[in-house]
Amino acid sequence: MFETKGKELFKNKVAFLRGANNFDAFPKDLLPEVAFAGRSNVGKSSLINALTGQPIARASSTPGRTQEINFFKLGTRFCLVDMPGYGFANAPVELVQNWTQMVHLYLRQRRQLKRVFLLIDARHGIKKVDEDIMIMLDRAGVSYQIVLTKADKLKEADQKKVFETTVASGKEHVACYPEIILTSSEKGQGIPELQGAIYQALEGV
Numbered sequence: 001m002f003e004t005k006g007k008e009l010f011k012n013k014v015a016f017l018r019g020a021n022n023f024d025a026f027p028k029d030l031l032p033e034v035a036f037a038g039r040s041n042v043g044k045s046s047l048i049n050a051l052t053g054q055p056i057a058r059a060s061s062t063p064g065r066t067q068e069i070n071f072f073k074l075g076t077r078f079c080l081v082d083m084p085g086y087g088f089a090n091a092p093v094e095l096v097q098n099w100t101q102m103v104h105l106y107l108r109q110r111r112q113l114k115r116v117f118l119l120i121d122a123r124h125g126i127k128k129v130d131e132d133i134m135i136m137l138d139r140a141g142v143s144y145q146i147v148l149t150k151a152d153k154l155k156e157a158d159q160k161k162v163f164e165t166t167v168a169s170g171k172e173h174v175a176c177y178p179e180i181i182l183t184s185s186e187k188g189q190g191i192p193e194l195q196g197a198i199y200q201a202l203e204g205v
């Protein structure tokens with residue numbers, strides 16, 4: 001709906017602002033933020049690169065690539081926030097504890113956070129770990145929108161199926177935004193829609 005406005009938003013110059021691994025290191029400036037959360041390897045960093053058209057966020061096939069909360073500034077307009085992923089097998093206990101503490105603090109207390117985009121791998125759908133995060137966000141009253149990723153790995157019929165199941169699951173959650181976006185960072189699918197949704201979240205329209 002706001003694709004043109006969204007596209008304009010992304011004409012702002014992109015710069016890495018900082019990485020933070022504790023609450024005190026979060027940037028103090030009050031630019032509005034949108035954050036990307038989701039299981040490890042779901043494609044958060046890749047999606048940020050697709051949105052900005054620049055390889056600014058480090059992406060890799062090794063789960064747990066992003067371990068800090070990374071802030072990317074778009075001009076003086078807003079920040080994109082790349083979260084470390086959750087739920088990868090054999091993650092060291094300490095890492096999980098640090099993640100949980102830092103991410104929960106960020107999600108619950110960040111006043112300038114306008115919306116969380118919760119990424120779900122289209123091949124797998126919503127898993128128990130995702131449900132847990134959704135419940136936490138519902139309870140904290142943080143509004144979030146589901147973004148399905150890696151659509152290029154599915155046939156069209158399967159894309160449709162996972163889309164419908166995900167819409168139905170989203171309806172069970174009070175803080176979950178009803179519209180779901182199906183994306184592929186690889187093919188550019190859904191990127192204009194997501195840019196529009198970011199505009200909408202920032203403007204509150």
Ligand SMILES: Nc1nc2c(ncn2[C@@H]2O[C@H](COP(=O)(O)OP(=O)(O)OP(=O)(O)O)[C@@H](O)[C@H]2O)c(=O)[nH]1
Pocket residue numbers: 038039040041042043044045046047058059060061062063064065066067083084085086149150151152153183184185186187
């Ligand atoms: N086919 C396909 N592969 C993708 C897509 N998006 C990401 N990938 C691949 O998935 C892997 C993980 O991508 P990342 O963007 O690093 O994932 P992440 O969610 O940031 O991972 P963590 O930082 O570990 O939490 C990489 O090998 C990407 O190339 C997509 O749209 N299509």
Ligand SMILES: [Mg+2]
Pocket residue numbers: 044045046058059065066082083085
């Ligand atoms: Mg990452």
